[in-house]
Amino acid sequence: GENVEQHPSTLSVQEGDSAVIKCTYSDSASNYFPWYKQELGKRPQLIIDIRSNVGEKKDQRIAVTLNKTAKHFSLHITETQPEDSAVYFCAASIRAMRFGAGTRLTVKP
């Protein structure tokens, strides 16, 4: 099955700085790559996603890039705010979604 690796496991940035989280996947047939945010005690929520026919997608301060050849994709958060502090998961999907191990992002005010 699909194997998704995510780095780093923890990330601490100063408010206003950028944060980048990187993921790789193993199954070249995967064609859907979402990112989820999970706040403490809450369910994961989709923040942005990208399909394999697109190289980059942006939504306000959040962007995702995809390199299908290298089988990696990244989440970029600009102008970070304290409310961005959470655990972020990348995932890759063909018939069922597999998740990375998560990145705990802390934004210091």
Added chain:
Amino acid sequence: DGGITQSPKYLFRKEGQNVTLSCEQNLNHDAMYWYRQDPGQGLRLIYYSQIVNDFQKGDIAEGYSVSREKKESFPLTVTSAQKNPTAFYLCASSTRGHYRDTGELFFGEGSRLTVL
């Protein structure tokens, strides 16, 4: 109000007992999924079902069983064969079944199982 409902939210069980976690959705989604979440390990796929009356094992299916007799329901049984069942269990659903990619997953609030 549409969504996914998991119950119970907290469950305690003695070793050797089976327990069933409920997952119901009224979103009319074809596909449903069960994940286990442990600290530092992300979400690991237990079982999934892309259409009623059909389901497939995920990556950590040993010690678990499921059924999909109705479109809106996908219960998970944690059997006594599961060696380390204490965990947070998340159910999810998506519109895109029928063996295409999943599309966005919508999650329930989770069930926390503790084995005493």
